[in-house]
Amino acid sequence: MLTGTNLVYTKKYNLRIVHEVIRVHGPLSRADVARHTQLSVQTVSNLVKELLSLRLVQEGGRRSEGRGAPSTELTINPDGAHAIGLDLDRDHLTGVLVDLAGQVRQRMHMEVETPSPAEVVDLMCGMVETMATRQGLGVGDLAGLGVGVPGPMRRDEQGTGYLVNPKAFPGWHDIPLAGRLRERLDTPVYLENNALAAAVGERWYGAGRQVGTFFYIYVGSGLGGGLIMNGQPYEGFTGNAGEIGYLPTVLSGDASTPATEDAPHVGLHFNMPRLYERLRRGGTEVGTLEExxxxxxxxxxxxxxxxxxxxxxxxxxxxxxxxxxxxEAICFGGRLSDRILAGLMDRVAQLLPTRRPHGKVSVPRHLVATAGVDAGALGVATLPIYEIFAPAPRLLLKDRRGGAHGGSGLRRSARSL
Amino acid sequence: MLTGTNLVYTKKYNLRIVHEVIRVHGPLSRADVARHTQLSVQTVSNLVKELLSLRLVQEGGRRSEGRGAPSTELTINPDGAHAIGLDLDRDHLTGVLVDLAGQVRQRMHMEVETPSPAEVVDLMCGMVETMATRQGLGVGDLAGLGVGVPGPMRRDEQGTGYLVNPKAFPGWHDIPLAGRLRERLDTPVYLENNALAAAVGERWYGAGRQVGTFFYIYVGSGLGGGLIMNGQPYEGFTGNAGEIGYLPTVLSGDASTPATEDAPHVGLHFNMPRLYERLRRGGTEVGTLEExxxxxxxxxxxxxxxxxxxxxxxxxxxxxxxxxxxxEAICFGGRLSDRILAGLMDRVAQLLPTRRPHGKVSVPRHLVATAGVDAGALGVATLPIYEIFAPAPRLLLKDRRGGAHGGSGLRRSARSL
DNA sequence: GTAATTATTCCATTCATTGGAATATATCGA
DNA sequence: TCGATATATTCCAATGAATGGAATAATTAC
Structure with a gap:
């Protein structure tokens, strides 16, 4: 849609920008914020007043550098928002409750074995309520719930949600997981492929905070990827951008690779069950990432x-x-141990120069993801917060089809963002 | 930069949106425009008045559908802007002068043989002045000049321009072509890899007008690509996004492909001189795309x-x-004949299902580029017009580092966009 | 012919940003 | 120590873009 804009959207966007600039570069004074945002100091002063009254930012001590009046330090209020992220995979369900500063305040983990959809919904609702209660919050106080699943997924016909269709869960087919959770919990639910979710987490709290455009390579129980462009997650037209695991192993069709029922694709080389099986045939019995x-x-x-x-x-x-x-960068993360990840990155760094056609002048940086084994859960926990606070230029336009995630987001505050 | 916005930017953006919606969906009445843009009719009325006085849109006849007052049809004024595009390659220099409606009003073509930078600048300036004069325009009346070159290129240190560094031109190294043309002609110059330029042309005038995100596969004297995301050209961090010709032929390193001095990459299979050479060894003497x-x-x-x-x-x-x-779509174009392009697309369409891992539900559409052999020149001609008229959300923000293209753009009108 | 419907414009209002001025508080230099 | 200077922040009025309400005009439906 080619929609216009007006000053209502301007204000909302500026509120978010001020919040974001404090979050990323803080602590900052009002004058610092004005310099960053190129807004006038009066405007910043007004917007900050509003963010203070919403308890999304807080004033710290005064700091004097050089001459002139000392400035008041503004920082993000960690308790300004809380969100829960749930990472579901074939073998586990992990949940974290994070605050606005990205600190994990509650964590739960349980082993599962290809559970049924109904079981998953029950387990998830239980986890959400338990963690919220432990934190002294009601479910309604949360910014929302993020749920990560292994891709691929697909949108439903009305485009108002996603259906899960993961290969890893044999019994599952076109389950509207987000919708069911939304009904049960009455809170916004964001369902996302866990690779893109991890990328959003990295963009929001991690190494990607200062990087505008990066690709996140996610090694979980398989190989996935997520794409952040100009600071915004890019989902693709059908919601499956970044699914690099499905790339063919050979670009020309005539080569030989591991024979399977499926066309040969890279993901087979990162499939953990296959690796366990391979090691077992070699006489080593393992079945977990720790092993x-x-x-x-x-x-x-x-x-x-x-x-x-x-x-x-x-x-x-x-x-x-x-x-x-x-x-600008490529970020490596997922559920592998930091040690294995580092080993992979080293090997890649050694191989790259030998394979790159000559003459390339500058190459993307390689970043290590900061979130460790909980990357998935942390990433999805970011989704509701991101939705409420991220300054996306899209928000400046009148076309607000979004909001298909239901609920009201953050009841007590920040409704105006 | 995380910059804010204000109502000045709001107005500029809305002007562009109104223009764009008429361009893409027109002819439209003011009321239609209001419905599309979700702006109020009063606002649209004011903005249209301004666009009329800038001679960027024009009023047509009145049309009555059903009851109610008949509406005044608004269309783009083709003479609202003119731009010139020059497509340079190893073997030719093609120029077109287009109007705001995308019609080619002047065309020039000449065969060249790996000319020197100085020769190219002279030839280009001559072409520009000749075509402008024939059209009854001065160079200063143009929206600007777009120049397409085979990639890869690189930005210079200050980020204020591009240096050409094409492999196809042996003598060339770090030539600031855009800067030299800008000095000589005193008009904005946009230098771009011809694949991305063709993609912009397709987005603006061609099959991509209604498509938000597509990849353009460009087969010229080699293989290139350009990426349009959410309606905006995406250049990549170093300006070389879409250079798919450099992908390794095999994803695993141990296979055998045509031996060269360089790492084996796909582009070698699309290199026209190599094809001519191959055919020559087979006893067929050819050297042009027509042959x-x-x-x-x-x-x-x-x-x-x-x-x-x-x-x-x-x-x-x-x-x-x-x-x-x-x-959403993949667009095939370049300088190959329509017949060959169609042949390639047919073959690809046949091969794809056999190579795609199962279970993919929806796949991108395949589009034929509409521009034919002049795709490159038409594409670059679009760049100055695009820069002046495209409603990019980025324009809503205060951060206007752009404008490194120099000059004033469209002197007589549209300075306010 | 009259009512209903739609397109467009005129006028007054709203509201976010902004420029100018005022105020407060620090450092610098003598 | 004191005045000069610099910086942060806020108060107040002005600017200007979008908008709601009302008016006008032109057409069709009945």
């Missing part, structure tokens, strides 16, 4: 062989991302 | 073999684009 970390620490030959193969394919993917997207 | 078209029409075996190989690689690239970007 893989132990194997790697002991330089287990089968594990190292997998690492080399994985790095080989990752290198090619990195090149594909470099040339298709030319991002 | 290739003739060969294809006669079902020349060597040409068909190349088509099959090219389609094989294109298929893989299409898959990579599908999964990394998940665009």
């Amino acid at each position: 893989l970390d132990q194997l790697f620490a002991k330089s287990h030959p089968g594990m190292l062989a997998w690492m080399d193969d994985a790095a080989d394919h990752l290198t090619a993917l990195v090149l594909a991302i470099e040339y298709v997207l030319d991002p | 290739l078209d003739q060969l294809f029409a006669k079902s020349h075996p060597g040409m068909l073999a190349w088509m099959d190989d090219a389609a094989d690689h294109l298929t893989a690239l299409v898959l990579a684009i599908e999964y990394v970007l998940d665009p």
Whole structure:
């Protein structure tokens, strides 16, 4: 839609920008904020007053640098908002409750074994209520609930939600998980592929805070990816952008790769059950990511062989991302241990120069994700907060089809953002 | 930069939106425009008055549909702006002068043979002045000049321009082509990789007018690509997004592909000089795209073999684009004849289902570019017009680092956009 | 012919940003 | 120590873009 704008949207956007600039660069004085945003000091003063009354930012001590009146330090109020993120995968359900500063205030984890949709909904609602209560909050006080699932997913016909359709869950087919949770909990629910969610988390709280455009490579129980462009998550037309696991292993069709029922694609090389199976055939019995970390620490030959193969394919993917997207950075994260991730990144860094066509002048930086094994849960927890606070230029336009996530978001405050 | 906005930007943006909505969906009445833009009719009335006085839109006849007062039809004034686009490649220099409606009003074409930078600047300035004069315009009346070159390029240190560094021109190295033309002609100059330029042209005048996000695959003297996201061209962090020709031919490193001094990459399979050489070794002497078209029409075996190989690689690239970007559409264009392009698209369409991992529900549409052999020149001609008229949300923000293209743009009118 | 409907414009109002001025509080230099 | 200077912040009035209400005009429906 080609919609116009007016000064109502201007105000909302400026409120968000002031909030964001304090969040990212804070602590800042009002004058600092004015310099960053190129707004006048009067405007900033007014907007800050509003953010203070909403308890989204707070005044700190006064600090004098050089001559002139000392400035009042403004920082984000961590308790300005809380959100819950749930990361669901074949083998686990992890939940975190985070505050506006990105601190994890509550955490829950449970092992599951390909549960049914009804079981999942029950487990999730239980987790949400338990964590909220422990934090002294009602579910209605939350900015919302983010739920991460392994992709791919698809939108429903009206475009008002997502249906889950994960290959990892055999019994699942077109389950409107977000809708069901929304009904039960009466709070906004954001369902997202966990790779993109992790990318949003990184953009909001992590290494991506200062980076406008980056690709996040997520290694969980398989291989996924998420894309942040100009600071905004990019979901793609059908909601499956970044699903690099499905890239064909060979660009020309005539080569030979592991035979499967499916067309040969990179994801097969990162499929954890396949890796466990491979190690088992080699005589090593493992079944969890922690055990893989132990194997790697002991330089287990089968594990190292997998690492080399994985790095080989990752290198090619990195090149594909470099040339298709030319991002500022590529971020590596997921549920692997930090040690394994570092090992993969080292190998990729060594392989890259040998595979890159000559003459490339500048290459994207490689970042390590900061969130560790809870990246997925942290990432999805960011979604509701992001929705309420992120200064997306889209918000300046009248076309507000969004809001399909239902609920009212953050009842007590910040309704005006 | 996290900058704010104010009502000055609001107005500018709304002017552009009204213009754009008439351009894309017109002819429209003021009331229609209000419905599209969700602005009030009074606002639209005021903005239209301004666009009329700038001679950017024009009133047509009155049309009555059903009861009620008949509406006045508003259309874009084709003579509201003119721009020139120059497409430079190893073997030719093509220029077009287009109007605001996208009609080619003047065209010039000349064969060149890897000319020196100084020669190119002279030729270009001559072309610009000749075409402007023939159209009854001064160079200063133009919205600007777009120049397309084969990638890759790079920005200079201050980020205020681009340096050309094309592999196709042996003698060229870090030539600030845009700067030199700007000095000589005193008009805004937009230098761009011709693939992205063609994508912008398609977005503005062609099949991409109604499509928000698409990838443009450009086959010229090599293989390139351009990316339009949410209606905006995406250049990438270093300005080389979409350079799919540099993707490695094999994702794993151990396969065998045509041996070269460079790492094996897809572009080698689309390199026209290499194709000519290959055909020559097969006993067929050709050296132009027209001759290739003739060969294809006669079902020349060597040409068909190349088509099959090219389609094989294109298929893989299409898959990579599908999964990394998940665009709404993929557009095929460039300087190949329509017939060859259609042949490639047919082959790709046949191969795709066999290579795509199962379970993908919806796939991007494939579009044929509408611009034909002049796609490059038409595309770059769009750049100055696009810069002046496109409603980019970015324009709503105070951060206006852009404008590195110099000059004043459209002296007589539209300075307020 | 009259009522209903739609397009467009005139006029007054609203409201966010902003420029100018005022105030407060610090450092710098003598 | 004291005045000069610099900086942060707020108060007040002005600016200007969008908008709601009302008026006008032109057409169709009945």
